[in-house]
Amino acid sequence: MKDFRLYAITGEQFHPGRDLIDVMEQAILGGVDIIQLRDKTGSRDEVLAKAQALRALTRKHNVAFIVNDYIDIAMESDADGVHLGQGDLSLAEARKIVGDKMIGISTHAIEEALLAEAQGADYIGVGPVFPTKTKVDVVDPVTVNYVRQVSEQIRIPFVAIGGIKLHNVDEVIAAGATRICAVSEIVGSSNVKETCEAFLRKLERGK
Numbered sequence: 001m002k003d004f005r006l007y008a009i010t011g012e013q014f015h016p017g018r019d020l021i022d023v024m025e026q027a028i029l030g031g032v033d034i035i036q037l038r039d040k041t042g043s044r045d046e047v048l049a050k051a052q053a054l055r056a057l058t059r060k061h062n063v064a065f066i067v068n069d070y071i072d073i074a075m076e077s078d079a080d081g082v083h084l085g086q087g088d089l090s091l092a093e094a095r096k097i098v099g100d101k102m103i104g105i106s107t108h109a110i111e112e113a114l115l116a117e118a119q120g121a122d123y124i125g126v127g128p129v130f131p132t133k134t135k136v137d138v139v140d141p142v143t144v145n146y147v148r149q150v151s152e153q154i155r156i157p158f159v160a161i162g163g164i165k166l167h168n169v170d171e172v173i174a175a176g177a178t179r180i181c182a183v184s185e186i187v188g189s190s191n192v193k194e195t196c197e198a199f200l201r202k203l204e205r206g207k
């Protein structure tokens with residue numbers, strides 16, 4: 001698996017009037033090295049069409065591409081992997097379908113993180129670190145304490161997510177995160193490329 005530092009997830013509600021592919025290309029030009037398609041409202045055909053367009057974009061720029069929720073669309077679009085939540089298909093079942101493609105698992109407590117690692121997840125999501133309105137069915141914030149716990153106990157790559165903004169990312173990095181994921185702060189920015197560059201400068205400084 002190619003490593004990553006800055007992970008952007010789509011969120012079209014945050015950029016009305018701006019094209020999905022243009023926004024995500026700005027993120028890539030700003031240094032994002034992994035993109036996830038997260039579409040909770042479109043029909044399957046609509047999500048597939050977006051996945052195919054994002055696959056073409058990410059391939060052009062040699063950036064990893066992940067599909068949230070839809071393992072079948074991840075396969076059909078030849079994504080690099082799928083991201084699954086705690087209530088989704090089990091890791092063992094998912095592995096049978098995706099083979100050596102990446103599987104990312106959301107975790108909200110150290111027991112979930114240890115289990116995902118033991119079951120062969122390629123990376124885990126660690127969140128929500130801060131309150132977020134982007135995810136409707138979100139659990140209470142896990143705080144930077146959970147980020148610290150994961151950084152001390154987990155060996156596979158982990159990415160911090162949830163309410164992460166330029167103004168609070170330093171706290172997340174100080175707790176041990178070396179990979180950051182954001183939706184609204186990146187795709188809702190009036191200058192997506194500059195916002196990504198600013199995140200990366202902070203990640204560099206935190207090394």
Ligand SMILES: Cc1ncc(COP(=O)(O)OP(=O)(O)O)c(N)n1
Nearest residue numbers: 068083084085086106125135161181
């Ligand atoms: C990188 C990353 N981490 C966590 C999530 C959340 O996934 P999930 O728990 O399946 O919730 P939804 O995104 O489907 O609402 C994620 N998508 N990406």
Ligand SMILES: Cc1nc(C(=O)O)sc1CCOP(=O)(O)O
Nearest residue numbers: 127128132134162163182183184
């Ligand atoms: C999609 C998602 N998953 C989370 C988790 O904790 O698993 S938090 C989240 C939303 C992140 O959006 P924003 O950067 O706009 O807060």
Ligand SMILES: [Mg+2]
Nearest residue numbers: 068069084085
């Ligand atoms: Mg999901």
